[in-house]
Amino acid sequence: MRVVISNTAGVPLYEQIKEQVKAAILAGELREGDALPSVRSLAKDLRISVITTTRAYADLAREGFVTNVQGKGSFVLPASSELVREQLLRDVEDGLTAALTAARVAGLGRDEVVAVLDQLLTIHEEGNQ
Amino acid sequence: MTTENALAVQGLTKSFGGFALRDVTLTLPTGYVMGFVGPNGAGKTTTIKCLLGMLRIDGGTVEVLGRRVDAGAPGPADDVGVVLDRPYYVSDWRLDDVESALRPFYSRWDGDRWSSLLDRFELDRRRKVKDLSRGMGMKLMVAAALSHDARLLVLDEPTSGLDPAARDELLTILSEFLEDEQHSVLFSTHITTDLERIADYVTFIRDGAIVSTGTKDDLLDAYRVVRGGPQDAPPPGTPGFVSTRRHGSGFEALARAEAVRDLPDGVVVEPASLDDIVIHVGRASDGAFDHAEGSL
């Protein structure tokens, strides 16, 4: 598992770990059933506090990406689980909300925003083919 | 034997040579690192001496690994390892003598471990204690503690006078030590950068009294650094502003997180580092709660 933390990012360390593990799961680098390193060995490797790694794993579990089995460790859950879907949907909503805020600042109307979205979707689909 | 808390100090008071610890209370749950910070002379070493049973306490209770510390009846030696700023062994001993002297006192002494640690730390067993550099002395004490399988490491200013490489090595050693969830560390220092990442808990002591104790995240979350122009400075005595430094082109302050709402535009609010907190709160203790400097 690849985790690179930054001391100057201004983002709390647990947040950085959480986001990177999430990204690895969504990208398929970590698969269902894969074991994450224990909170203590991750803390040792990154030389950070155990509370920080514990918090990152607890957040991941709450968002449905992993399950923490007492005494066994943490394991990746299927990415299609209900919680992950909800989480992803929230991410989509957050991104679109940010786009809408920008659109309001730019003075774009509803039709224009929809047109931009359509255009982007088309580019994305072509990119994936 | 497993205990919930590696350290539990309740209402500790101790007068000692014109200095007094007042109502010191702190708890370190087993499996974690506590940073013990404060300026020199704040009471860190006195507290640690109470933990080790070297000082008779005047009041309160001190429990180490679930055992009441009483100078008369100490528990087994194996469980606690102590690292000070310099070795407390006979300075004319060679490192081989150190092992031969310590070994009979520990039921869990592991000679192979000792040898491999000396090799790893590149400590020459023919060297005398007095000929070791600061960094080597620190590693010698750590090697001894790990060789008797200590479950709690107490470090008192272990990094003072160490070069950055040796400090870094100590952090690596501590990180490895903490991989075992039965292991705990109390780390006293006035160099807070050592603790910024590794500490789970932070206890801040000043003038013999605890200023704050709890998880590091809670301590960091409680404060903000605020900077702004001369006109934006909060009036002296603004509640929640711990320490404000005014200068010709503006001000810098440490404030409680709840006090930084409704500030004028253009004022910068940033997370505080441990260093910020220790420096500013320490400064507030000098009675200089709010002071101006360098204005012409």
Next chain:
Amino acid sequence: MSTVAAFVRLDALTVRPQLRSYLFLLGMGVLFGLMLEDSSSVIAISVVYGILTSSYAFAIEDKDGLSVLYGTLRVPRDVVVVGRYVGALLMFVVIGAVSTALAALLSAFQGETLTATEVLAVLAVSFAIFAFTIGVQFPLFFALGYTRAKLLAYLPFLLVFAAVVAFTQAAPDAQSLPAWLEPSAGAGAVVVVTSLAVLVASCLVSRRIYGRKDL
């Protein structure tokens, strides 16, 4: 008791690096004995060095901060105190035996006769001096630490020395103290028992002092 033995061993290791300088002093004692042409004085001189040496452990404890070591090794305070006295006694026994052997060798070499009673009398007086000095010094060391107690602690030493000098000055014709003891086994026994009592009393005082001390 096993912890006392362990602590005595630790103390021995503590002063061991000083062994060479001690052997040097012992050699000087032998030389003195040769010069004085009095073999039994080797014993007395060795014991005097023994008294000096018995404060080494305190001196090194002070210099190298060994009270922390005793704390981390969880040596009970009582054990530190009793260990120091037991160690000093052991040292007296070793020094007494070695110096007696040396004295016997010297006397054979110089062709003088050294009787057993003479040796015993010298040993008894040496033990009295040893017990009195240690008995005063150790509680001072335990109370103040070596560095601060040093000056005070050598006072009894000087007192004994002055007393001996005064005694020889006042009664130049009198026999030396050991010679006075020599014919009476009973007097010798009284001296030894009293000296032991002084040491035990001193040890009890030290325990009280050190047990309460902040280190």
